Amino acid sequence: SQTIHQWPATLVQPVGSPLSLECTVEGTSNPNLYWYRQAAGRGLQLLFYSVGIGQISSEVPQNLSASRPQDRQFILSSKKLLLSDSGFYLCAWRPTGATNEKLFFGSGTQLSVL
């Protein structure tokens, strides 16, 4: 069966520090991968999505970047965190070529930038 792993679960970082969040998917090949962010009391905002290794699409201009160095690995990064980067970050995946758009979410990372 397929599983998605996301870590760390919580993170407290000072303003200006770097960030690296990692997500891996097991039990499937060539998944579509997504990074969402949820600010306090808000809905989920799509940040990045990837349909294959090295293929990253950015949805909103921001202080973050994403990379997909391996088929089932998706990394969210920042060189210098801002206060506004605080939020709940969720990685998600979907089978490539699926006829529906059901997303499967990781457990999330609660990021607090102080």
Add this chain to the structure above:
Amino acid sequence: QKEVEQNSGPLSVPEGAIASLNCTYSDRVSQSFFWYRQYSGKSPELIMSIYSNGDKEDGRFTAQLNKASQYVSLLIRDSQPSDSATYLCAVTRSSNTGKLIFGQGTTLQVKP
């Protein structure tokens, strides 16, 4: 105008009642519609999907879609305290990328 709009609530209903959650979307080419449930501090969990006009029932949940009115709703019958959560409406336009656009969510409180 937001692409997907929901009343943030909270919506409060007594145990055993029907909870009605509503969602409107702005893009007429939206193809697929989803309801996710999210408990505080947890990731969203898919509870219903609907693709064509009409009603779709799954246990105590019924999703309703009206593309002409650009409206989708979720009914929860016999509401239980364990249904207390935030319900997120999501829509997608493209089946290729799977990009979901979420509303801000409606908080439901079911009181015993």
